[in-house]
Amino acid sequence: MEHASLRLTSLTRRFGGNTAVDRVTLDIPQGQFVGVIGRSGAGKSTLLRLINRLIDRSEGQIHHGDTDVTALRGKALRQWRRDCAMIFQQFNLVDRLDVLTNVLVGRLAERGFLASMAMNFTDEERTLAIQALDRLDMAPKALQRAGTLSGGQQQRVAIARALVQRPRIMLADEPIASLDPGNATRVMEALRNINHEDGLTVLVNLHTLDTARAYCDRIIAMREGRVMFDGTAHQLTDDVVRDIYGSEGLAEFNEAVTSTTVTRNPALTPA
Numbered sequence: 001m002e003h004a005s006l007r008l009t010s011l012t013r014r015f016g017g018n019t020a021v022d023r024v025t026l027d028i029p030q031g032q033f034v035g036v037i038g039r040s041g042a043g044k045s046t047l048l049r050l051i052n053r054l055i056d057r058s059e060g061q062i063h064h065g066d067t068d069v070t071a072l073r074g075k076a077l078r079q080w081r082r083d084c085a086m087i088f089q090q091f092n093l094v095d096r097l098d099v100l101t102n103v104l105v106g107r108l109a110e111r112g113f114l115a116s117m118a119m120n121f122t123d124e125e126r127t128l129a130i131q132a133l134d135r136l137d138m139a140p141k142a143l144q145r146a147g148t149l150s151g152g153q154q155q156r157v158a159i160a161r162a163l164v165q166r167p168r169i170m171l172a173d174e175p176i177a178s179l180d181p182g183n184a185t186r187v188m189e190a191l192r193n194i195n196h197e198d199g200l201t202v203l204v205n206l207h208t209l210d211t212a213r214a215y216c217d218r219i220i221a222m223r224e225g226r227v228m229f230d231g232t233a234h235q236l237t238d239d240v241v242r243d244i245y246g247s248e249g250l251a252e253f254n255e256a257v258t259s260t261t262v263t264r265n266p267a268l269t270p271a
């Protein structure tokens with residue numbers, strides 16, 4: 001389980017006559033930082049939702065190590081959803097609850113229904129939550145209502161909430177799409193630190209090429225549900241992008257790049 005890879009085999013999801021994810025085959029080793037890029041509608045969100053079983057596949061397989069993820073039911077399925085935490089573009093915090101309680105909600109996955117309803121958390125759980133917030137530099141805001149925080153702060157709280165689930169995989173669906181460049185950088189760096197320090201696999205949907213190039217070990221480009229490119233940032237040259245998306249697509253990605261400036265980490269740029 002520790003070093004299990006995530007394997008997708010000919011994974012397909014149709015919505016009526018529309019094939020959102022089309023025969024996607026990928027092998028993602030534990031601990032890889034993977035960026036999924038593509039235009040709106042390319043199938044990025046659907047791919048992430050298939051992996052944590054928020055939606056079911058039409059065809060194909062998902063394996064994590066020896067586990068057949070598509071066959072999981074009941075308790076085993078809940079366990080899988082805990083193993084792959086998800087964060088979203090819109091953070092999904094409860095505005096009227098304080099930050100600490102929002103993070104503790106991440107523990108509910110491990111508890112029975114009644115314990116969840118009562119929202120009684122142990123000292124150990126509170127410590128875990130504070131530690132998670134501290135890693136995201138959000139501990140000083142622990143008692144503030146989530147709704148009063150900036151978008152970037154809310155996303156860091158959402159990451160802390162995901163961390164207390166003690167996941168093996170972090171699925172991030174456009175986590176920086178509604179953030180300004182400074183906050184986008186902080187969120188991407190938080191994901192990178194978690195990836196490095198905890199060995200979590202990170203699978204992040206991005207719509208800006210430069211962000212993917214700056215942070216990801218591996219980039220997967222999708223178009224109309226299919227994987228059009230799978231390689232390192234170094235291999236994803238402008239020529240390749242033009243081949244995949246046309247010159248219009250390249251311009252679109254470059255336009256997006258100018259609106260989100262990130263710092264490139266030379267250590268992550270493949271030789």
Ligand SMILES: Nc1ncnc2c1ncn2[C@@H]1O[C@H](COP(=O)(O)OP(=O)(O)OP(=O)(O)O)[C@@H](O)[C@H]1O
Pocket residue numbers: 015018019020038039040041042043044045046047
């Ligand atoms: N629940 C749904 N019902 C019907 N069609 C859907 C559903 N979810 C996604 N689709 C369709 O599947 C295709 C892929 O959508 P998806 O959201 O996965 O793309 P995306 O690359 O994540 O784009 P975006 O960045 O806009 O979310 C689109 O054509 C979309 O309209």
